[in-house]
Amino acid sequence: MPPSWIDIGRLSSEWITEKEDYKNSASDFLKDKLKDLLAVDHDYLKPKDVALFGFGRVGRLIAREIIAQAGKGQQLRLRAIITRSNSDKDIIKRAELLRVDSVHGFFPGTVIEDLENKALIVNGHTIKMLVADKPGHIDLEAHGIKDALLIDNTGIVRKREELSWHLNAKGVSKVLLTAPGKDDVPNIVHGVNHEEFDRDKENIYSAASCTTNAIVPILHVIENTLGIESGHIETIHAYTNDQNLLDNYHKKYRRGRSAALNMVITETGAAKACVKAIPSLEGKLTANAVRVPTPNGSLAILSLKVKKDTSKEAINDIIKHAALNGDLVEQIQYSYSNETVSSDIVGNTCASIFDGPSTIVSNTGKDIILYVWYDNEYGYSCQVVRLAKHISDVVRLKYY
Structure with missing residues (x-):
């Protein structure tokens, strides 16, 4: 069998309910269930070189994830990291930041500085x-890197014209932005709208924002099952490097106040970004954010008016089904616990951790409040890597 992701739990469940159809032959059962995977040539994957443009918090987590999934080098291959300086001192500092992180802990591997070869x-x-x-001011081909995906x-820069400057660099064939894109740049939430764009024709993409990746999978499910009339999204968001550690000037209102000491009301572009992924929500959503004194782990509160009558049990069943079946099993995790807090979801690979016990439905049956946790750093970085694999056509075969 070629390299594949297989959900053993799903196979086991299907075997229990369907084994009599196969006359209790496990061999016949597996051959039938996995026939599409077995028919593919073993060398179907052509590896893609990747260059990171910038090496901040998200950049380092993307590097960790690509390296962790490197395997035999059949998918994404991290070949270069591009920053504004590569002095020996800077390389040593960046290596140390990759080795250990105050939130995500130690890198599970070895990081060695080769200063002579930069x-x-x-x-x-x-x-x-x-x-x-x-x-665009780089020549990757001079370092043996060709046809690379550059992750900015x-x-x-967020506009298509500005992002296209990257394509002027030798060795770069596609660009992926880890922030909401402007004008006509496709804003993609993997699992929801990643199949809507032609990889052979489009070469500039945006992975939207961490908040957009957290809420769009849930909104997508609710829109497709209950229909959304209107709603408001409030994100309780961990502070970020965009804020000040202590009070100082900031071009945006309130963000100049100490991030570690205050809850800070600020704006978010999540509502507009959602519409790019789910056009049917145009004009239906508002959104705002509150930054809070925690370094990672955020919570989105979705207050929605739906078209069909529903109940807490019905909504939770809908999300459970989406978390276990279909196209969003990598994006949604259903949480049963009444004790979940923000630190529990740090390091979670899913974009959305749905807090089932907290679901609220009004007496009308149409006003609902949903709580969605997300690791705004690592969960988002995993989504970026998933999208990078899709863009590069190096996604392993799947059965789950």
């Missing part, structure tokens, strides 16, 4: 540490 050797893989002060983690 590189890091991570789990035996050489990653070049390159320099560029602007998009800086968020400095």
Whole structure:
């Protein structure tokens, strides 16, 4: 069998209910269930080189995830990290930030500085540490990197024209932005709308934002089952590097106040970004955010008016089904616990952790409140990697 992801739990459940149809032959059962996977050639994956443009918090977590999934190098291969400086001192500092993280702990592997060759050797893989002060000002081909996917983690440029500057760099064939894209840049939430774009024609993509990736899977499910009349989204969001540690000037209101000492009301573009992924929600949603004094782990509160009468049990069953079946099993996790708090979801690979016990439905049966946890750093980074694999056509075969 070629490299594949197989849900053993699903197979086991199906075997229990269907084994008599196969006359209790496990061999016949597996051959039938996995026939589509067995028919594919073993060498169906062509690896894709990746270059990270920027190496901040999300950039380092994306690097961790790509390296963790490197395997035999048949999917994404991290070949370069591009920053504004690659002095020996800077390389050593960046290596240390990759090795250990105050929130996500130690990197489970080895990180060795190769200062002579301006590189890091991570789990035996050489990653070049390159320099560029602007998009497009780099020659990846000079380092043996061709047809690469460049992941821009800086968020400095977000318009198609600006992002297209990256394509002027030798060795870059596609660009993925880890922030909401502007104008006509496709904003994609993997699992919801990633199949709507032609990989052969589009070469610039946005992975939207962490909040958008958290709420869109849930909104998608509710829209398709109950229908959404209107709603408001409030995100209780961990503070980020965009805020000040202590009071100081900031161009945005309130964000200049100490992030570690205050709850800070601020804006979010999540409502607009949702519409790019789910066009039927145009004009139906509002959104705002409150930044709180925790370094990671956030909560989205979805207050929705739905078209069909429902109940707490019905909604929870709908989300449970989506979490276990269909296209969103990687994006949604259903939480049964009455004790879940924000630190519990740090390191969770899912974009949305649905808090089932907290679901509220009014007496009208149409006004509902849903609580969705998300690791705004790691959960989002996993979504970026999933989208990067899709764009690069290196997704393993799946049965789950």
